[in-house]
Structures are given as structure tokens and as C-alpha cells.
Amino acid sequence: MSIADQDALRGAGLAHLLAISGLHMGIVGGLVFLLIWRGLSLIEPLALRGSVKKPAAAAALLACFAYLVISGASVSTQRAFIMAAVLFGAVLIDRTALSLRSLSIAMILILAMAPWSVLSPGFQMSFAATGALIASYERWQRRRRASAVPRRSQYVFWLQSLVVTSTVSSFATMPFALYHFSRVAGLGLIANLIAMPLVSLISAPSAAAALLLAPVGQDAWALRLFGLSLEAVLAVAHYFSQALPDRTLMFPAMPASCLALFTGAILFFCLLRSARAAWISSTLIAALSVLVWANAGIDRVHWAPSGEVFLEHKSGRVERIELIKGEGLGPLRFADLDVTRKCPAGAPCQMRLGPAQIGYDASAQALEITHVLSPSSTVLTWSEVSAENGISVELRGATIRRIEKLACGHRPWRSC
Numbered sequence: 001m002s003i004a005d006q007d008a009l010r011g012a013g014l015a016h017l018l019a020i021s022g023l024h025m026g027i028v029g030g031l032v033f034l035l036i037w038r039g040l041s042l043i044e045p046l047a048l049r050g051s052v053k054k055p056a057a058a059a060a061l062l063a064c065f066a067y068l069v070i071s072g073a074s075v076s077t078q079r080a081f082i083m084a085a086v087l088f089g090a091v092l093i094d095r096t097a098l099s100l101r102s103l104s105i106a107m108i109l110i111l112a113m114a115p116w117s118v119l120s121p122g123f124q125m126s127f128a129a130t131g132a133l134i135a136s137y138e139r140w141q142r143r144r145r146a147s148a149v150p151r152r153s154q155y156v157f158w159l160q161s162l163v164v165t166s167t168v169s170s171f172a173t174m175p176f177a178l179y180h181f182s183r184v185a186g187l188g189l190i191a192n193l194i195a196m197p198l199v200s201l202i203s204a205p206s207a208a209a210a211l212l213l214a215p216v217g218q219d220a221w222a223l224r225l226f227g228l229s230l231e232a233v234l235a236v237a238h239y240f241s242q243a244l245p246d247r248t249l250m251f252p253a254m255p256a257s258c259l260a261l262f263t264g265a266i267l268f269f270c271l272l273r274s275a276r277a278a279w280i281s282s283t284l285i286a287a288l289s290v291l292v293w294a295n296a297g298i299d300r301v302h303w304a305p306s307g308e309v310f311l312e313h314k315s316g317r318v319e320r321i322e323l324i325k326g327e328g329l330g331p332l333r334f335a336d337l338d339v340t341r342k343c344p345a346g347a348p349c350q351m352r353l354g355p356a357q358i359g360y361d362a363s364a365q366a367l368e369i370t371h372v373l374s375p376s377s378t379v380l381t382w383s384e385v386s387a388e389n390g391i392s393v394e395l396r397g398a399t400i401r402r403i404e405k406l407a408c409g410h411r412p413w414r415s416c
Contacts, residue, residue, distance in 0.1 A: 013185030
């Protein structure tokens with residue numbers, strides 16, 4: 001896949017389609033479960049004498065395991081398989097498949113197998129989205145059962161489900177995207193509402209049809225339909241990634257305390273039985289987190305091994321300045337930013353960030369950061385940047401603090 005397509009998917013909030021995770025595992029298992037369940041239901045002697053859901057669940061579980069092995073069994077795919085195994089296992093033992101209890105069992109199993117994954121964005125975002133979705137649909141079902149309004153058609157219910165799923169999952173994963181990547185796709189919700197039906201209703205069934213028809217040599221039309229659907233998804237990604245002038249909305253770096261508050265808001269939303277209490281408590285905690293976040297902005301300077309200098313203002317605005325030509329890479333979260341300024345090669349260069357003056361000495365290949373309100377200053381050399389794979393500096397009050405990288409230490413469960 002080209003870099004432009006990858007950037008477009010990130011800018012439109014559709015990058016989750018590239019990761020083998022719960023979406024793909026759910027599509028694989030769900031298609032096998034649905035086809036076998038409906039197929040066995042057409043065989044009257046079987047349908048009247050036993051539950052046809054159980055063999056369908058067993059077959060879906062085998063399909064998910066085969067997909068796990070074929071895909072390489074990465075950590076995110078293992079997590080998705082465990083969640084799918086809990087879901088289909090619940091069907092086999094006559095328990096509710098989608099519930100917060102099954103979600104908690106999946107979380108316990110994953111943490112027992114890979115405790116370090118709790119710090120990864122994939123773990124946090126997938127469980128936050130799944131928990132919020134289960135809580136939302138449980139309340140929705142209770143409201144539908146208590147309401148005297150007749151049920152609407154399946155098509156209306158499907159459209160409502162699409163909107164609810166995209167909206168809830170977007171808001172549940174947004175705090176983690178902001179914490180880890182300091183950005184969120186401005187039109188990601190609308191892009192997902194358009195792209196996800198293409199993936200679920202065209203891409204996945206045509207891929208499954210191609211797999212089934214390949215042994216008899218009749219898979220060409222299915223693969224062609226599969227390709228057209230993916231081209232349509234890319235077209236959606238390119239359109240919405242370019243719809244905003246800055247492509248993505250930038251925010252100041254979120255402190256860990258704000259992420260903890262946002263997580264608490266999601267937990268209150270999931271665990272409180274009363275919908276009104278859940279909404280009120282979650283909204284108040286989220287508002288408190290936003291208030292703390294708004295007053296936590298810090299000016300930062302990052303000199304990357306690519307030779308570029310990134311000036312991150314406390315407002316969230318980031319300047320990308322080309323200084324020298326390095327052989328390393330810049331931060332991934334700033335990779336698609338436009339170059340703000342190019343300093344002449346081999347010549348001195350002056351920059352300004354909040355209360356600091358930043359000067360580049362071309363002869364010494366050194367960057368001097370001076371605080372205008374105090375005599376404090378620091379000097380960064382290109383040799384240090386290359387050796388440490390990038391250096392970051394924070395401006396806190398009247399001081400300049402160099403951010404020390406965390407030591408790896410001894411971790412018996414996983415090598416550094």
C-alpha cells in the first residue's frame with residue numbers, strides 16, 4: 001500500500017482497517033457462524049431436534065483459530081481471538097454471548113498471557129470500544145422491551161445500529177487516540193459511517209465468496225468485486241482526509257491524569273445500571289478531564305533523527321522545520337504534517353517557541369534553547385540526537401527540562 005493511501009486512512013480515521021484485530025476476526029467468525037446457522041436451519045430434522053447454533057459456533061471458533069494461525073498470531077490478533085472464543089464459547093454453554101461478563105473474562109485471559117499489552121493503544125481502545133458498545137446495546141434492549149412502541153423493520157434497526165456503533169466506538173476510543181497520538185480525525189465519524197457498510201456488506205462477503213469459489217476456478221468475479229469495494233473505501237479515505245484544511249485536529253499532549261479520568265468516565269458509563277446516572281456521571285468526569293487538560297499544555301522542542309525540529313506549542317499547534325538532512329525518522333504522529341519552514345543548509349537559523357529563543361549553529365551542528373525570562377539555557381548537539389534517536393525538551397515555567405527516556409530495566413516476561 002502506498003504511503004499516500006496510508007496517510008489518507010489515518011487522516012480519515014480509518015487506519016483501524018489495516019490492523020488485524022477484532023473487526024476482522026468478528027467478520028470471519030460472524031460470516032461462518034451466520035452461514036452455518038442459517039444453512040442448518042433449513043434442514044428440518046436437525047432444526048427441530050436440537051440447537052443449530054452450537055455447531056455453527058463450533059465451526060466459527062475453528063475458522064477464527066485458522067485465521068489466527070494464517071495471519072501470524074500477533075498480539076492484537078491473539079486478543080481478538082480470545083474475545084471471539086469467549087463469545088462463541090458462551091453460545092456453546094448456553095450463556096449470553098455479548099455481555100460485560102464475557103468481556104471481563106477475555107480481559108483476564110489476555111492479561112494472564114501478555115500483561116504488558118495493557119499499556120498498548122490496541123488493548124485500551126479495543127476494550128473501551130467493546131465495553132461501551134455492550135453497555136449501550138444492553139440499555140437499548142431494555143428500553144425496547146419496556147417500550148410499547150412496535151418494533152421497526154430490520155433495515156431501520158440496521159441503520160440505527162450502524163449509527164450507534166460508529167458513534168459510541170468513536171467517542172470511546174477518542175481519549176486513547178488523543179493520549180497516544182495527540183490527534184483525532186476531525187471527520188472520522190462520518191467517514192466510518194460511509195466506509196464500514198462497504199467493508200461489512202461488500203468487502204467481507206466477496207472475500208469469503210472468493211475463498212469458497214477458488215477451488216473450482218470461479219473466484220475472478222468475487223475478487224474483482226472485492227477490489228472495487230476496497231477502491232471505494234480508499235476513495236472515501238482520501239476525500240475525508242482532505243476535507244479539513246489541516247487534515248487532522250491537533251491537540252496539546254494529554255497528561256496521564258486526564259486519561260485516567262476519561263477511563264473512569266467510560267467505566268461509569270458501562271457499569272451503572274441507570275442510563276441517566278451513567279450519562280450524567282460520565283459527562284461530569286469527562287468535563288473535569290477536559291478542564292484539567294486545557295490547563296496542562298506545555299511547550300516542547302523535539303529534534304528528531306531525521307534532522308527536523310518539531311516545535312510543539314502548548315495550544316497543540318506543531319511547527320515542522322527542516323534543519324539538516326538526517327538518516328533517521330521523525331515521530332510517526334507528526335509524519336503527515338506539512339513543512340512549516342526550511343532553514344538554509346549550512347547557515348544559522350533562529351526560531352521562537354513561547355518564552356524561548358532557539359538558535360541553530362551550523363558550524364557546530366548544535367541547537368541552543370534560551371529562556372527569555374530566566375538565564376537558563378540548554379544546548380543539544382546533532383551527535384547526541386543521532387546517538388539517542390531523538391531528544392525532547394520541555395519548557396516548564398522559567399525552566400528548561402530535558403526529557404529523559406525511560407530505562408528498560410529487567411523484565412522477565414518480555415525482552416526489551
